[in-house]
Amino acid sequence: MxxxxxxxxxxxxxxxxxxxxxxxxxxxxxxxxxxxxxxxSQAWKRATRNDFGCYLSPDERGVRTRRIIEELVERIRKLDDSLTQAGAIAHAKGVMTAAGVKFKAARTKKDATASPFDLSEYLLFVSNQQLDRLARLAVDAGDDGVDKAAAKTAIDSDHGIEVALFGRMVADDTSLNVDASVQVAHAISTHVVEPEYDYYTAVDDKTSKDDEDAGAGMIGVIEFNSSxxxxxxxxxxxxxxxxxxxxxxxxxxxxxxxxxxxxxxxxxxxxxxxxxxxxxxxxxxxxxxxxxxxxxxxxxxxxxxxxxxxxxxxxxxxxxxxxxxxxxxxxxxxxxxxxxxxxxxxxxxxxxxxxxxxxxxxxxxxxxxxxxxxxx
Structure with a gap:
């Protein structure tokens, strides 16, 4: 029961x-x-996770990101400081690909330098313990390539408290899914709520009443409520x-x-x-x-x-x-x-x-x- x-x-x-x-x-x-x-519920789960640092050690926490390669490269180069950034990126992508994660090139703004780090095609929620284990696998395997079964095991065990509570969903590979143990409802007011509006202005400190552009530097409206x-x-x-x-x-x-x-x-x-x-x-x-x-x-x-x-x-x-x-x-x-x-x-x-x-x-x-x- x-x-x-x-x-x-x-x-x-x-x-x-x-x-x-x-x-x-x-x-x-x-x-x-x-x-x-x-x-x-998503907003309150995020706020809850942000507060976990008061009660949980880094080993028990996790990271939710598409920048998983960056996370791994930092760990890989700490384990093997002889690796170049390019070499560490290759190792990181190799171990995550072996685990079943798909990547694509990061988008860059016009005239911006392209990022060397590919992004996963979806947000991944991974515990710090899993990241450490994946980095170790990548370094130990070197250029020989990581065993797929070992990579799958590394990312699907020792979930850490955050992942164990909130779960993980990967639509492209359901074997990576972790069922959440926590359900959070959308909070609602116990009473009727009507919207209110705050009409506000921002004053330009460098203008005076004699200037042609005297008055508010900007005007805006924010909707709010209380409950x-x-x-x-x-x-x-x-x-x-x-x-x-x-x-x-x-x-x-x-x-x-x-x-x-x-x-x-x-x-x-x-x-x-x-x-x-x-x-x-x-x-x-x-x-x-x-x-x-x-x-x-x-x-x-x-x-x-x-x-x-x-x-x-x-x-x-x-x-x-x-x-x-x-x-x-x-x-x-x-x-x-x-x-x-x-x-x-x-x-x-x-x-x-x-x-x-x-x-x-x-x-x-x-x-x-x-x-x-x-x-x-």
Missing amino acids: STFIDIHVLQTVPSSNMNRDDTGRPKTAIFGGVPRARVS TLYRYATIDLTQLMENLGDAQVAGRAVEAFARSFVVSLPTGKQNSFAHSTLPDAIVAQVRDRRPVNLVGAFELPIRPDDTAAISTLSARALARRAGEVEQLAGTPVAGFVVAGTTDAGDALTGVGEPVDLETLGARLRDHAVEALGGSS
Whole structure:
């Protein structure tokens, strides 16, 4: 039986445009028949990965890039400093081609010098351990060429925590795919959101009111909104264990993801809005059958009133929904609540054990290790 760790977050964000669409507008969604603010799962996964440096060593992390040749050349020349750049490039391309990766020449702008480094035809998510192993294979093989089976093994084992969590997809060669153990929902506002617009001007410091071109140096408009967001992610411990093969490492992955997901924030337009906030409330639940997204708590949008903040009203709705789903999904194996505000914490009384964020990470780690047969 699989074990899942569900993480639910309520977070109030002020005027912001942290995740915009192709027209520059904040992303939105229709839910419950009304417009909501939305932040894509991709944006929050990126923010989470960027925060991993606080909890994971470089060996446990990875890189997602089309510039995989450049990454390998640096490692190859550290292993064999007698190699020229051209020789290291040939070795790097040889080992990646043996692994099944396809390349094409990098595009260059007009009049720019052509890059000597080819680009992979798609983004590759590779752990630093895998890159080190591929570089060693390339150096050891020299001009004889790398064995294809060895190259495949090097890129398809020791995935590292980041790849094990978020997975890897290579459409041209499914043997390189790694199933993600984490699912992240698009965050949506718990209430109706209407767009607002900031009409702004930028003043030219070198003009005066007597100049012919006196006035604004530029004029622009930025669309923004503010909201209390419901965020959700779940970790499939069985898949995580399959990807990592070690219960203790899987436990560390759970702790790192939980802490980074909770505190991370997409940075779009942050210099214009300074929207850095922390969650109002966090609920984490360990389940032994299937994950449960509690977004149904907000199908009927929260409406502001004079009795409580929207974040508090949202916490009450979340607590009510958490109790309702127990009739269908059963009682969670364990539940924890981190209160970012006193009122939200009071609203979630009984949903889980009150803890702080550091303790939450440690408790989820221990539950993961125990569920996977390790000793916490």
